[in-house]
Amino acid sequence: MILTGPEIAREREMGRLILEPFHQDGVQPNSFDLTLGPTLAVYTSEVLDTREENPHTILTIPDGGIVLQPDRIYLGSSIEVLGSRHHVPIIRSRSGAARLGLFLHVTADLIDIGSIGQVTFQLHAVQPVRVYAGDRLAQVTFWRVQGDIVLYDGKYQGSRGPQPSKIHHDMAQAVR
Amino acid sequence: MILTGPEIAREREMGRLILEPFHQDGVQPNSFDLTLGPTLAVYTSEVLDTREENPHTILTIPDGGIVLQPDRIYLGSSIEVLGSRHHVPIIRSRSGAARLGLFLHVTADLIDIGSIGQVTFQLHAVQPVRVYAGDRLAQVTFWRVQGDIVLYDGKYQGSRGPQPSKIHHDMAQAVR
Amino acid sequence: MILTGPEIAREREMGRLILEPFHQDGVQPNSFDLTLGPTLAVYTSEVLDTREENPHTILTIPDGGIVLQPDRIYLGSSIEVLGSRHHVPIIRSRSGAARLGLFLHVTADLIDIGSIGQVTFQLHAVQPVRVYAGDRLAQVTFWRVQGDIVLYDGKYQGSRGPQPSKIHHDMAQAVR
Numbered sequence: 277m278i279l280t281g282p283e284i285a286r287e288r289e290m291g292r293l294i295l296e297p298f299h300q301d302g303v304q305p306n307s308f309d310l311t312l313g314p315t316l317a318v319y320t321s322e323v324l325d326t327r328e329e330n331p332h333t334i335l336t337i338p339d340g341g342i343v344l345q346p347d348r349i350y351l352g353s354s355i356e357v358l359g360s361r362h363h364v365p366i367i368r369s370r371s372g373a374a375r376l377g378l379f380l381h382v383t384a385d386l387i388d389i390g391s392i393g394q395v396t397f398q399l400h401a402v403q404p405v406r407v408y409a410g411d412r413l414a415q416v417t418f419w420r421v422q423g424d425i426v427l428y429d430g431k432y433q434g435s436r437g438p439q440p441s442k443i444h445h446d447m448a449q450a451v452r
Numbered sequence: 453m454i455l456t457g458p459e460i461a462r463e464r465e466m467g468r469l470i471l472e473p474f475h476q477d478g479v480q481p482n483s484f485d486l487t488l489g490p491t492l493a494v495y496t497s498e499v500l501d502t503r504e505e506n507p508h509t510i511l512t513i514p515d516g517g518i519v520l521q522p523d524r525i526y527l528g529s530s531i532e533v534l535g536s537r538h539h540v541p542i543i544r545s546r547s548g549a550a551r552l553g554l555f556l557h558v559t560a561d562l563i564d565i566g567s568i569g570q571v572t573f574q575l576h577a578v579q580p581v582r583v584y585a586g587d588r589l590a591q592v593t594f595w596r597v598q599g600d601i602v603l604y605d606g607k608y609q610g611s612r613g614p615q616p617s618k619i620h621h622d623m624a625q626a627v628r
Numbered sequence: 629m630i631l632t633g634p635e636i637a638r639e640r641e642m643g644r645l646i647l648e649p650f651h652q653d654g655v656q657p658n659s660f661d662l663t664l665g666p667t668l669a670v671y672t673s674e675v676l677d678t679r680e681e682n683p684h685t686i687l688t689i690p691d692g693g694i695v696l697q698p699d700r701i702y703l704g705s706s707i708e709v710l711g712s713r714h715h716v717p718i719i720r721s722r723s724g725a726a727r728l729g730l731f732l733h734v735t736a737d738l739i740d741i742g743s744i745g746q747v748t749f750q751l752h753a754v755q756p757v758r759v760y761a762g763d764r765l766a767q768v769t770f771w772r773v774q775g776d777i778v779l780y781d782g783k784y785q786g787s788r789g790p791q792p793s794k795i796h797h798d799m800a801q802a803v804r
Contacts, residue, residue: 277453277629278540280565283599305564305604306540306597323695324728324757326765343499346523347698349729349754364630364658371608372619374560374574376500377525381559382754383733384726386769388657389632398726400754402525402558402576405500412622413502417562420598421658422772423635428657432723443724446764453629454716456741459775481740481780482716482773519675522699547784548795550736550750552676553701557735578701578734578752581676588798589678593738596774 279363279418281305293360293418294392307415309370310354313394314409316342317351317438325444332440341408344401349382351438352397354414359392361427363418367395373413377402380414387416390427393435455539455594457481469536469594470568483591485546486530489570490585492518493527493614501620508616517584520577525558527614528573530590535568537603539594543571549589553578556590563592566603569611631715631770633657645712645770646744659767661722662706665746666761668694669703669790677796684792693760696753701734703790704749706766711744713779715770719747725765729754732766739768742779745787 279287281303287293295308302309316335324330332351335342344350358365365387369380379400387395397414399407407413431442455463457479463469471484478485492511500506508527511518520526534541541563545556558574573590575583583589607618631639633655639645647660654661668687676682684703687694696702710717717739721732734750749766751759759765783794 277596277598280597280599280601282602283597286599305566305602307562319728319755322756324755325693326725326728326757326759326763327693330728341501341503347755349727351727368562369559370619370622371560371572372617372622373502374558375525375527375572375615375617376495376502376506376619377558377574377576379559382726382729383721383731383737384723385559386659386720386767390657396723396727398729400729403495403500403523404498405502407502411502415562420629421632421635422629423632423638425632426634426657439727441724441727443722443728446722446724453772453774456773456775456777458778459773462775481742481778483738517677517679544738545735546795546798547736547748548793548798549678550734551701551703551748551791551793552671552678552682552795553734553750553752555735561735579671579676579699580674581678583678587678587795591738 277420278306284308284418292362295356295358304415307417309412310356310414310416312407312409312411312413313353313355315437317440318348327444329444330441337409341406343404343406344399345404346401350399351440352399353438354395357394358416360418361390364389364421366417366419367414370413370415376405378405388428389425391433394437396439453596454482460484460594468538471532471534480591483593485588486532486590486592488583488585488587488589489529489531491613493616494524503620505620506617513585517582519580519582520575521580522577526575527616528575529614530571533570534592536594537566540565540597542593542595543590546589546591552581554581564604565601567609570613572615629772630658636660636770644714647708647710656767659769661764662708662766662768664759664761664763664765665705665707667789669792670700679796681796682793689761693758695756695758696751697756698753702751703792704751705746705790709746710768712770713742716741716773718769718771719766722765722767728757730757740780741777743785746789748787748791
């Protein structure tokens with residue numbers, strides 16, 4: 277079951293989910309709006325690799341916005357800190373952003389139960405699109421679980437700002 | 453919980469969700485198939501902008517189909533009118549369309565509870581792909597909710613045909 | 629409701645879902661990790677078509693990996709055989725893969741209840757990215773259903789390896 281907007285607000289008041297800063301006009305019928313933070317991470321190597329560390333650099337979005345180009349992946353993050361030890365958050369684009377051809381994630385929309393932090397967005401533009409820090413690009417939904425809960429204790433816990441991939445750590449494990 | 457196909461048909465009969473036109477062979481094990489309507493919207497400016505109105509034009513798909521090109525976003529819509537005041541609809545691609553590299557949405561798959569209309573598809577082709585009006589490209593699933601329901605009363609209510617982004621309205625609010 | 633990781637393991641033990649090979653370290657807080665099999669399918673025609681058969685060829689991923697290029701769709705598959713007659717599986721990317729700009733599917737993430745097999749991944753790279761057979765790129769979640777169950781009996785049942793689109797079969801039906 278997906279929590280309705282009023283239920284998201286209620287569960288937050290009861291301390292069963294975190295969503296900060298919270299403002300009532302971010303509550304939608306079955307989600308809560310998320311805003312784009314001021315920095316983006318982009319990779320600096322031409323070819324990425326799942327088994328190597330991929331160097332990156334950080335861009336700060338100027339007041340006049342930044343044009344996202346179609347040929348690269350930009351990692352952004354939510355201004356909001358969010359998570360829950362009871363429900364599973366799933367992020368997605370707001371309709372208005374998606375209708376401009378802006379992907380908010382690259383099929384990784386699920387947040388592990390117990391993971392608390394600013395969410396990393398995987399931004400990809402089909403056509404060049406100018407975005408601004410503070411844009412309400414995303415939304416988060418919350419889903420009830422069935423079964424015993426083991427909280428997330430992984431490598432992105434407590435994230436602040438956009439977090440580049442750490443997949444090469446897994447891969448190193450996988451081939452040990 | 454996700455409604456099974458038979459449950460979707462039953463809830464529709466009980467008037468708890470709208471799905472018109474309805475035909476039994478569109479019922480899948482846990483979804484209902486959606487078909488592509490005859491018109492597409494494309495933007496006419498080179499660089500899009502979340503805080504400006506982005507002009508667009510409407511294309512009619514000819515009988516011989518239209519080749520979607522990888523470098524742009526096409527907004528289409530379902531022939532079906534759908535929605536629910538009780539369940540949350542979520543759209544996705546049918547497997548066969550996706551296996552041709554055709555995105556059905558750009559991470560905006562959630563339909564607000566209470567929103568009734570033809571659904572706008574955000575079509576993006578990884579490789580050039582010819583599509584036709586009437587193609588069964590998409591499917592809709594329905595999800596049970598937990599909590600009090602506040603119905604959608606937003607800017608895309610009652611949509612007919614593809615609806616371009618209205619995100620600049622939000623952004624104007626956000627920076628007020 | 630989404631099954632927690634421990635619940636996925638428990639339901640598998642009770643024979644209510646299939647996930648083979650299973651290994652405890654693939655269990656995440658609310659999903660199970662999936663690995664990339666050794667072959668990829670790519671289309672050989674320049675323009676794809678929803679109403680024609682689209683010829684393809686099979687590539688084997690060499691030991692040194694393969695660089696996925698942004699301008700094409702690659703169909704891969706999970707090493708794991710999975711499915712359920714009780715719950716609905718939904719696949720997605722693992723966060724680490726997505727943060728490299730690698731799409732795991734092209735908005736077809738839902739697996740019909742009763743469909744058992746290796747899952748076809750729709751791989752699309754925003755920037756060139758090298759992947760390897762055995763990479764843990766994906767994860768599967770399981771969702772409870774409401775309503776009577778009619779099991780999947782479709783054209784991809786029992787899949788092994790990447791399965792190209794069969795959408796032209798539907799389309800032939802649609803225009804009959």
